[in-house]
Amino acid sequence: MQIDFAERFIKQLRKAPKSVQKSARERIEIFASDRFHPLLNNHVLSGKYQGYRSINITGDWRAVFRMIDNNTVYFEMLGTHSKLYK
Numbered sequence: 001m002q003i004d005f006a007e008r009f010i011k012q013l014r015k016a017p018k019s020v021q022k023s024a025r026e027r028i029e030i031f032a033s034d035r036f037h038p039l040l041n042n043h044v045l046s047g048k049y050q051g052y053r054s055i056n057i058t059g060d061w062r063a064v065f066r067m068i069d070n071n072t073v074y075f076e077m078l079g080t081h082s083k084l085y086k
Contacts, residue, residue, distance in 0.1 A: 003073045052066050
């Protein structure tokens with residue numbers, strides 16, 4: 001599986017607390033080996049994020065991504081639940 005990151009995602013990751021950065025890296029590693037691992041809570045989004053999916057990074061932080069094809073994932077946003085889903 002190929003995983004790509006939007007510049008926006010990378011900037012948000014750099015600005016996140018160190019604990020969130022560490023969790024994000026760990027969760028993305030889990031994602032790379034098992035997209036639907038129960039720890040990730042991988043789920044479809046709706047509304048303005050229709051066509052996107054989300055995984056849990058921490059209790060409140062989420063990573064938003066879309067599947068380009070069966071083998072390519074593009075992570076676009078990272079943030080707290082309240083900031084992403086206003």
